[in-house]
Amino acid sequence: MxxxxxxxxxxxxxxxxxxxxxxxxxxxxxxGEGTRIAAHVVVVPANHGIEPDAPIRVQPMITRGIRIGADxxxxxxxxxxxxxxxxxxxxxxxxxxxxxxxRTEPMGIYGGVPARRIGxxxxxxxxx
Numbered sequence: 001m002x003x004x005x006x007x008x009x010x011x012x013x014x015x016x017x018x019x020x021x022x023x024x025x026x027x028x029x030x031x032g033e034g035t036r037i038a039a040h041v042v043v044v045p046a047n048h049g050i051e052p053d054a055p056i057r058v059q060p061m062i063t064r065g066i067r068i069g070a071d072x073x074x075x076x077x078x079x080x081x082x083x084x085x086x087x088x089x090x091x092x093x094x095x096x097x098x099x100x101x102x103r104t105e106p107m108g109i110y111g112g113v114p115a116r117r118i119g120x121x122x123x124x125x126x127x128x
Contacts, residue, residue: 001023092115
């Protein structure tokens with residue numbers, strides 16, 4: 001499902017989005033070339049305000065947007081939250097929750113809740 005909700009979703013060439021995935025566009029979503037998005041992924045480039053002086057239903061939306069680089073593999077069930085940036089070549093392991101505080105590195109492998117670096121696509125003998 002692609003739902004812009006007043007924002008924009010930009011998807012470059014050769015991207016696959018598998019069944020039951022939800023990509024929202026509230027604050028803007030950019031998906032780079034060749035990225036693979038597995039089933040049941042949810043990408044939400046927006047968040048609700050949570051100030052105590054008003055009910056959640058009337059809080060303003062916070063929208064920082066999400067950028068996903070080229071050649072990224074997003075595993076089944078991943079959640080990517082507003083403000084996250086995934087640099088080119090990354091792998092997000094199934095079930096990971098990507099917060100905006102995660103600083104990805106090219107070719108890094110990330111997993112967990114919240115996601116953290118668990119490996120690299122670069123073989124040790126090829127590392128700089």
